[in-house]
Amino acid sequence: MNGIEMRIVETLLNKPELIDSIYINTDWFTDIKLRNIVKAIQSLDLQERTLLNIFNEMDNDGSVEYKNLVDIQGGFVTSASIESDVKSLHKLYAQRNLEVSMDVYKQYPKKQELANLSEAIAELEKIDEAEDNGKLEDAIEELQVRLTSGKPTGIKSFEKLDNLLAGGLYGSMLFTIGARPSVGKTAYAVNLARQIVSKDPEVQVDFFTLEMNKREMLNRFISAVVNVDSQKLKNPSGLDLLFSEQVSAGINWVRNHKIRIYDRVLTLGGILSVIKKNAAKAKPDKYVAIIDYIGLVKVNGRQDRWLQVGKITRELKIIANEYNIPVIALAQLNRGVESRQNKEPLLSDLRESGSIEQDSNVVAFLYRPDDDNRELVKLSIRKNREGQLGDISYYFEGQYMLFKETDEDVQ
Incomplete structure (x- = not known):
């Protein structure tokens, strides 16, 4: 042995x-x-x-x-020696994987085999990186670059959201967005991803959907990008030429941007493995992971669900720190918010675990302040370690799954 x-x-x-x-x-x-x-x-x-x-x-x-x-x-x-032994075990596996990838590429020098080889090299390089020595040189250098350039670092999305986040989504951020069902949290995440890759086509977005399949998610992206009725995409037969051309334009948009959708990665370990593999290859400020949603992520063991959720948020925060990437996690809120006259959610409404608030850098809630106005949706930021608290109003076109910032000022 x-x-x-x-x-x-x-x-x-x-x-x-x-x-x-x-x-x-x-x-x-x-x-x-x-x-x-x-x-x-x-x-x-x-x-x-x-x-x-x-x-x-x-x-x-x-x-x-x-x-x-x-x-x-x-x-x-x-x-x-447990930590060094596990690192050595991982390295031996990566070396074997690299050798296999090299042999396959020699026999079949195709594009996919080359991509697999590049991934194997990147994984091995990541393991070989020096351990954290606690020194601040890298952080100081990054701050000096920001001061010299006058530009805040971060991945851009919605303009008003970027302002509240002090420049955009930043590395090591765990950004949790909570909402009740049917408010549009998946649609909002799709719009976030769309904004991110539109502002910078070099950013890779990994979208883990645990509630929908790839076809449903593709329909949502196309609907939001080219403003076609999302319901018509479910049954597109017998539609006119203009609609077909719009859908084709939406498909081309998706193909030309770096969006991956995972609908079969359902466990915490699987999600972490994919993030580790892809984040290791990404340049600074060029990778975002989105998990939809925390409540559906499966965890090994038979612990109470609140303990499992604690493990999920802790591991997502650790990986955000380790790879210096932003991780966006969607969460479901307790039903109690629906029975209150004031519909604005509170941090105590986060379902299943207080660890979500504890581990997150930013916590925001998506909600409708007025049940009679289904098109007005607010994002309320109620925890923000690096920026401001505030509310952002959006106009939500449900037909197109499209969120637009309104002219209303951030409160």
Whole structure:
């Protein structure tokens, strides 16, 4: 058995709580038996991670006996090397992946194989980067550049939103947008993505949709970009030439901008893996991840949902810091806001966990202040570590899934 893999499993069998603080992808393991042990630990809540429960949870073909787990647990010496061992494990996996990609590219020197090779190189380079030494040189240099140029750094979106965010979406930001169902939070996220790539076509937006499929999301982008009725896109047969030309223009717009839509990545681990892979290749201020929405993200284990949500927001904040990227996460609000006369949501209305407020740099709420005016939607920023609090009014054309900033001043 691989020495590094064995040390990691020995440590986790003795200190299973470590698996919650260190990201481990079981695909990194070459030994199937050890991989299955780690999978079993990940699937259990902390208080359930006894040796017997781990054994019973394993996808076991009979090749691993309970006595084997006892023996592995008994080989434990120290947990001091766990972080370096996991990094080494990841690096070995990346090296194997690079070798495979090189061999495939030699046999099939096509565009897709070259892209796969580039991704493998980028992943390995990211692992090899120096550890954080706590020094401030990079941050000082970035500040000096901003002072010299007079231009705030950040990824641009809606103008008034950028102003409240002190220049735009910035690296390390976890930006949570909460709303009740049917207010238009997915449509708003689509419009945010559209604004971002329109302002800077070099920005890559990864959109994780856990509620809709790619076809539905594509329809929303096309509808907002070229102002065609979103309902007609669901059944486009028998429509006139002008409509077809508009749809074709919308398709070309999507093709010419860097938007990826993921509708089958449903777990926290899967989302983190995709973000890590793509953010590692991106230049500064050229990558944004959008998750729609937190309440549908699946997490390993059988913890209470509020604990799972806490893990989701914590990991999203960690990855935003680690890769210096903005992460936009949508969230659902409690029903209580609907029964109040004042419809403006409060931070306490965030559903399932207070960790959403705690981990987020910015928290905003999307709501309709007047039920009789369905076209007026407000974005209320109620937490903002780097900028101002305030409300932004939008005109929402539901037919086209389109948000437009109104002339009303930010409050």
